[in-house]
Amino acid sequence: MSATAAIDVRDLSAAYRAGAVALRDVTFTATAGQAVAVLGPNGGGKTTLFRALLGELPAATGSAAVQGAIAYVPQTERSRLDFPVSALDVALMGAYARTPWFRRVATRDRAIARAALARVGLAERANARFGALSGGQRQRVLIARALVQDAAVLLLDEPFAGVDRTSEEAIVAILDELRAEGRVLLIATHDVEQARHWDRVLCLAGAQIAYGPPAETLTNAVLEGTYGEEIVMLDCGHRAVAIQHHSHSHAH
Amino acid sequence: MRWLTDPLAIPFMQRAVLATLLLAVAGGLLGTWIVLRRLAFFAHAAGSATFPGLVVAGPWGIAAPLAALGAGLGFAGLLSRITRRGPTSADAATGLLLTAALALGVILASDVYESGTGVDRLLFGTLLGLGDGDIALAAAAAVAALLATAALGRTWLATGFDPAGAPALGVRAAHGDRLLLVLLALTVVAVLPAVGALLVSTLLVLPAATARLLTGSLRGLLGTAVALAAAEGVGGLLLAYHLDLPPGPAIAVLGGGLFALVALADAVRVRAVAR
Numbered sequence: 001m002s003a004t005a006a007i008d009v010r011d012l013s014a015a016y017r018a019g020a021v022a023l024r025d026v027t028f029t030a031t032a033g034q035a036v037a038v039l040g041p042n043g044g045g046k047t048t049l050f051r052a053l054l055g056e057l058p059a060a061t062g063s064a065a066v067q068g069a070i071a072y073v074p075q076t077e078r079s080r081l082d083f084p085v086s087a088l089d090v091a092l093m094g095a096y097a098r099t100p101w102f103r104r105v106a107t108r109d110r111a112i113a114r115a116a117l118a119r120v121g122l123a124e125r126a127n128a129r130f131g132a133l134s135g136g137q138r139q140r141v142l143i144a145r146a147l148v149q150d151a152a153v154l155l156l157d158e159p160f161a162g163v164d165r166t167s168e169e170a171i172v173a174i175l176d177e178l179r180a181e182g183r184v185l186l187i188a189t190h191d192v193e194q195a196r197h198w199d200r201v202l203c204l205a206g207a208q209i210a211y212g213p214p215a216e217t218l219t220n221a222v223l224e225g226t227y228g229e230e231i232v233m234l235d236c237g238h239r240a241v242a243i244q245h246h247s248h249s250h251a252h
Numbered sequence: 253m254r255w256l257t258d259p260l261a262i263p264f265m266q267r268a269v270l271a272t273l274l275l276a277v278a279g280g281l282l283g284t285w286i287v288l289r290r291l292a293f294f295a296h297a298a299g300s301a302t303f304p305g306l307v308v309a310g311p312w313g314i315a316a317p318l319a320a321l322g323a324g325l326g327f328a329g330l331l332s333r334i335t336r337r338g339p340t341s342a343d344a345a346t347g348l349l350l351t352a353a354l355a356l357g358v359i360l361a362s363d364v365y366e367s368g369t370g371v372d373r374l375l376f377g378t379l380l381g382l383g384d385g386d387i388a389l390a391a392a393a394a395v396a397a398l399l400a401t402a403a404l405g406r407t408w409l410a411t412g413f414d415p416a417g418a419p420a421l422g423v424r425a426a427h428g429d430r431l432l433l434v435l436l437a438l439t440v441v442a443v444l445p446a447v448g449a450l451l452v453s454t455l456l457v458l459p460a461a462t463a464r465l466l467t468g469s470l471r472g473l474l475g476t477a478v479a480l481a482a483a484e485g486v487g488g489l490l491l492a493y494h495l496d497l498p499p500g501p502a503i504a505v506l507g508g509g510l511f512a513l514v515a516l517a518d519a520v521r522v523r524a525v526a527r
Contacts, residue, residue, distance in 0.1 A: 054420050072420035079414040083288065084470045093410050097422025101403045129468055142417075149421070 004067060005032045005152035005184040007053065011062030014052040021060060023048040028202055028211045032152075035175060035185040037195035037214070040204035041227055046188040049204065050155045053186075068152025068184070073145075075158045076138040081131035087141045088126040091116050094148025109148070116144035120174055136167020143174060153184045160194060172197065192218060259493045268379045268499065271390050272485035275443050278393035279455030280463075280478030281401050282439045285432060287460040288473075289412045292453065293343060297350040299440050299452030301327035303357035306374045306449060311365045317389060317441045320449075324437050327353060357449075377448035377500035379489065386445040393442035400435050401474065404428050409470065447500040454500065455481055458507035465514045484510060 006029070013024040023045035030036050038046050051057040052064050054072055071094070094116070095109035117126050120140035130138060139159050146154050156175075160168050179185055179199075187198060195201045196214045203209040203217070209225040210217045259265045286295050305323025309316045327349055334345040357374075361367040367374075407428035411418040418425040440452050447454050463476035488503030495502075 056419055070420070072417050074414055074417035078416055080412065083409075083413045084464075084468050084473055085409065085413060086469075089409075089470075090413070093406075093413075093421055093423075096406050096410060099406070101406075105406075145421075 005182060006030065006067040007153060007184055007186070008065045008067075009049075009053075009063070012049075012052060012064050013060040013062060014048050014057050015060045016048075016057070022206070023052070023204065024061075024207045026062070026202075026204070026208045028200075028208070030184050030186070030200065032182040032184060033179050034200060035179045035187060035198040036200040036202055037198040038186055038188045038202045038204060039190065039192065039195045039226060040209075041190060043206075044226070045204040045206055047157065050157060050186070050188070053153075053155060066153055069150055070153040070155065071146035071149040071151030073139075073142045073154060073156040073159060075161055076135055076142060077162050079130075079138070079142075083130065085130050086127050087117060087122055087130055087133065087137075087144075088113055090130050090141050091126075091144045091148050094145040094150075097149070113144070113148050116147040117141070119147060120144045121170060134164070134167065136163040136171065139163055139167070139171060140174065143171070151183070154178065154186070156185065156187045158188050158190075160189060160191065192223065255494065256490065259490060264380055265489065265493065267382060267387065268489055269486055271379065271382050271387055271446055272489060272503075273482055274387070274390035274394045275446055275455050276459075276481035276485050277478055278390065278397040278439050278442060280459050280481040281397040281474055282435060283456045283458075283460035283481070284463070284470075284474050284477045285401075285408050285412075286436065286456060287464060289408070289432070291432075291436065292457045292461070293346055295436060295440065295456050296453045297346045298324050298327055298436065299444070299456075300350050300449050301353040302440065302444060303374060303449040304353055304360055306444070307357050307360045307365060307367055307371075310367070310370070316445070317385075320441050320444055321437060323353070324440060328433070328437075372498075373448070375448045375450045376498055377444070377446045377451060379446045379492075379499040379503075382445055389442045390446070393439050396435060396438060400431065404431060405470075408432060447503065451500050451504050454504040454507055455485070458504070458511055459484060462507070462511045462514050465511075465518045480507075480510070 008029045010027050012026040013021055015021045026049060040046055052059055053066055054070060091113040092105050095105050099105050114126060117123055120143055122137060122140055130141060159171055175185055189195055200212060201214045201217050202211045203222055203226040205226045210222045286292055302320035302323045305319040306316055309319035330349055331345055334340050335342050361371045407423050410421055410423045411425040411428055443452050443455050459481035460477040462480055463473050467473055467476050484507040485503055488506045489499050491497060492499040492502040
């Protein structure tokens, strides 16, 4: 990992088509070693923010600057489970960008991919078919792929969706390690409890609602602003708990 | 043994075998990507859509491959227009255009140009009467499929596996997809003289679909699909020779039968494992 990782987003608005703004007024900075939960409902702009940071969606206004190599860790539910690829094959995809089209993936990169799988606790499963792994294992393979990319900035899209409790704890432990190494993590989630674990939380509902340390930021007012009427507020001691109705529409 | 060697001593059979082997390389390799990317119905429809082009090629004095390519591109253009503009899904639009192209071809052949017996050849191919140009086209498709698989295989694999994540891997996904469609068009045009507009799936889809039941690795899939396409092609030719059948349909029946057998064996195996 080279260069100090950082994200600096100022007054960012992004649109899929001219006039159809999917996300606006986003301003935040994340520095090396910070993990930021990106909290919001489906269609709230989490994926739009990621695509803008990846440079796949030009900023309509404002700017999104990323320092250090960036990687995207998709939801495992979006990948094709019937594909003829092993865990190692998927990890090796992280080396594609540095492999010339006329060459095979370098032996050195194969070693890097095996080491990345070992790091996420899947050394024994390197040759298993990706589709035969559990949801949590698949998510860890996709994180290993980002490590093979040597990413300093990781954008994780709902890494805990469809993952059992044990796997969730394993993934949190890996992510804790990665931020301790000075990487920047953006973790999209719609789970308020999950968001509390990280250094910062960015609340998105078509626009930025709030940004800051979770303890100060996740107030009832902010959660209501983020989830609108979809939310049921329960007062558990001093903490607000959001119970979101599940809807899977993607308002692009 | 003479069942095998006698036919292969005849020059027109040798040509047919050569063409079949070249097309097996093109069809097996590209077919693997077509099946993995779920483009099988699109490939079948693109083949059928060339039919009206083939019908008018003779009367209009256009080279058949060019006329076929023109019709195929027209099909692809209309398909993307229909699916982009309205609520019609891609598979419904594909089915609609496939039917329209076949009907248009039949009307042109029967009532406008009175093509007569030539229609059979256009629809089901004539593997025993291929010209030098057809063989050259088959060779070009084979070389293109080999080169593309070597150069673009990783791009196609990453894009098919996870379309949303592929661009962030530094893979040129859109570029790879465009080239896949261009290659698909070239391969369809190359297999047309051999198996006709209606049977392009014989070489482009059946071997790869059968191979998927037999192997779980990409290398295995590519190799098995080529081997199956070659075996089914040559086997179908021999069957056609001895039983006096049209070769294109003979290969198709052999390929379909083999798929059914492998699928059955697979189902039995899965049931045995479950017990």
